[in-house]
Amino acid sequence: MELLQNNKSFDGEQRIYAFESHVLKNSTKFGIYLPSQALQGQSCPALFYLAGLTCNEETFAIKAHAQRLAAQLGLILITPDTSPRGEGVAEGDHWDIGQGAGFYINATQAPWAEHFQMESFIVDELYQLVNQEFDIQQDSIGIFGHSMGGHGALTLAFKYPEKFKSVSAFAPICAPSQCPWGEKAFSNYLGDDREEWLQHDATALIQAKGALFSDILIDQGFSDQFYSQLNPALLQQACDAVGQKLSLREHQGYDHGYYFIQSFIDDHLQFHAVQLQA
């Protein structure tokens, strides 16, 4: 790992690292916020945050305003990039596919399959690396995300409940099999078999797997310019059908961006802190 950037923030440190990923077959970056408790050698709970389309490893650190409360709660925040990047990595025709749009799944189709292995990257390689390099409290890792990253957080939590003890999301793509962003990404990355898609669709996964978490927190703005892509009502129906508790909060006037996220970030950190200590 190479330390690219290190900025003191709220007595902790906001860092950016680069390393050669075997899974992505390229160099990749991630951000990590280490609260002072972690710097002083205390074992701390940690959250993976998965960002949305076009974002990278630094977006959350700059825009979400999470460090203040993470410092108080003693939470480590880990922010991977949203896709493989760089020379030799396939590019898409638009910002909703390819670089910046990895969708947190393992692609099986050309030209994507060679590098676009974001699911294995997050839950195997990066998960192992941060547990090895930083003193993360055993069984105290949660996951959350925004939009495409909300889809990532929900699906990875329900695929790997042994790895993630808590899950929340901001304006997640709840049913990617049933919206244009998801249909484009899944058909490109996974091919045309819609049965296969359902393995990576939060609504379908919850229907299949049943209740796995004591609660899920989701915030959603009513003025979200991408509301039609997100389908929170379908997720709510799936949760209701299997008895999975979902705390879905919808907010008048809020849109899809980080001014929305920063307004509710404290509630998410508190939610995870409680779940991770339970």
Next chain:
Amino acid sequence: MELLQNNKSFDGEQRIYAFESHVLKNSTKFGIYLPSQALQGQSCPALFYLAGLTCNEETFAIKAHAQRLAAQLGLILITPDTSPRGEGVAEGDHWDIGQGAGFYINATQAPWAEHFQMESFIVDELYQLVNQEFDIQQDSIGIFGHSMGGHGALTLAFKYPEKFKSVSAFAPICAPSQCPWGEKAFSNYLGDDREEWLQHDATALIQAKGALFSDILIDQGFSDQFYSQLNPALLQQACDAVGQKLSLREHQGYDHGYYFIQSFIDDHLQFHAVQLQA
């Protein structure tokens, strides 16, 4: 005024406006955070925030993490751009001069004098515009800033104490007549008469004008990569000499950027809120 962007944030609204500035002879933008109190018709105290080199009207809104507490305190936050911009506006040879580097003074020298009138722009044109368009509480306007904008805040406060009731800064350029950034800007914008420069140098101004504020809050990181440009000790000497109270706090490990600013932003908002209600 044209509303370019409006994002709900902490029950208030973070807006970006554009308008044709007579003073800058060009279109310019500014940001404004209106807490819910202001949206509901309450008269609110306001702060002008002046940003540093290379920044613009949106930098503070994205990176400083001020909206949470501004919402609680009912503070309006006004963030002008750092210079005139656009076609026909002179460009510099480097990021420390010209567009993005207006230094909050009125240039007298070619090619800058035509558009670079940031002092009059802030204290006359923008000051009047926001007071006319928004319900700002009488005699409750403060000013703060960062780096070049810290110099701007200190100098405009001491030049126009009838307009600004409170002043603070993050890592300000305290004595621009005595550092490379200031010498370059002042010689370009004002010419070679160093006596004239002292009218726009916070340390010299405070020596000349004496104590005007009940307190000044300044935060400064010891790991600031631009520390040699900033000279807080000279400002401290000037304040001591004239009996101007200065709360200068120096912090181990913090650098010059917004991760530093966000760590102490709450203290600045609290400081101004108290001073503005006194």
